[in-house]
Amino acid sequence: MDFKKYELIKEIGSGTFGRVWMAKDFDSNEFVAIKRRPKWQNIVSREVEAMEAVKGERGIVQIKGCFYSLTPGGIIMQNIVMPLMTKSLGVFIRENRALRKQNSSHRISPELVKNLSFQIVNGLAALHSSGYTHRDFKPDNILLMDTDDSERKFPTINICDLGSSKKLLNNSIHMPYVVSRFYRAPELLLGSCDYNEKIDIWALGCILAELLALDPIFVGRCPDKYRDNKVNYNKQGVDEPFQILKIIEVLGSPNSNDIELIKKTVPKSIIKVLDECLLKSEVSSISWLEIFEGFFTDGERLLVEIISNCIQWNPTKRPSAIEIL
Incomplete structure (x- = not known):
């Protein structure tokens, strides 16, 4: 199928799993988003399957259609048509971060934080209930839609980019190099x-x-002084040890029970490192109330408690999205 029904206007995003364009739908005369990527073999992509599985679920971007087109070079492209959203949560956070640099007391209002948090958790609960794990959950993969409805005070949230999503079956092996590092x-x-x-x-x-x-x-x-080593520079995984150190700075060292649980699922080459490094270190945790001092009100203490429950070494201690609701 060609682009007779749509006019590509401008590229509005790109990532590992394709490029997103703003387009005009001539049939409905509305603007939409079209995510384009080369079609792989003769199968429906995992992203399309996941989006079909969550049709009708609130809090997750909805698929309006999918068609295939041919580039001038003869490459078959998959085109996923979706509603056009205003911006990502990542952009929204960065905008507010810039405002805080101008005014140190600036923050997102408690009412908006509470509403957005509820919508995000609700969308994630719907995704998990459908059997899918997102595997690249981050602010840039959460979309906001501003509202013209005077009765609706807050923007609408939709989780997007299901290109990494997967049904994680028991006793099956999955690639560990997923999720952007800061959220891994x-x-x-x-x-x-x-x-x-x-x-x-x-x-x-x-x-x-x-x-x-x-x-x-x-x-x-990884500090720049180590990146000067040409052997390690830009190699995949060079930042991971320093990401673990950042986690230890906040959560403290994992206890022996948590380490034993982790050891059951990691490669054998890592087990010795866990024993030699983590078991022998005794770093104390930092209070989440101390971390967020000045960033929250008394009414947001419950949110801080939810955060502390989610960010735990032991995955079995983390609540489900439904339990959080």
Whole structure:
């Protein structure tokens, strides 16, 4: 099928799983978003399958249609048609971060934080109830739609980019190198191939924390002095140890029970590191109330409690999205 029904206007986003364009639908005379990527073999993509599975669910971007087109070079492109949203939560947070630089007391209003948090958790609960784990949950994969409805006070939230989403079956092996690093659960950072939807819950805690603080809570990067080593520079995984260190700075060292649980799912090469490094270190945790001091009101103490429950070493201790609701 060609683009007779749509006119591509401008590119509005890009990522690992394609480029997103603003387009005009000539039939409805409305603007839509079209996500384009090369079609792989003769199968329906996992993203389309996931979007079909969550049709009608609130809090998740809805698929309006899918068609295929041919580029001048002969490449078959998959085109997913979706509603056009205003901006991502990531952009919204960065806008507010810039405002805080101008005014140190600036923050997102408690009412808006509460409403957005509820919508995000509700959307994630719907995704998990459908059997899918997102596996790349982060602010840039959550979309906001401003409203013209005078009776609706807050923007609408939709979780998007299901390109990494997957049904995680028991006793199956999954790739550990998923989720953007700042939102990646410790079991993934340590190389676990046996994980579940609780990796999304860790990411959820990081996202809610960022709504309060306006900065990612765990920013682990390899120092530049080590990057000068040409052997390691730009290699995949060079930042992961420093991400773990950032987590330890906040959560403290995992206890022996948590380490034993982690050891059951990580590669054998990592087990010795866990024993030698984590078991022998005794770093104390920092209070979440101390971390968010000045960033929250008394009415948001429950949100801070939810964040602390989500961001735990032990995935079995993290609540489900439905339990949070």
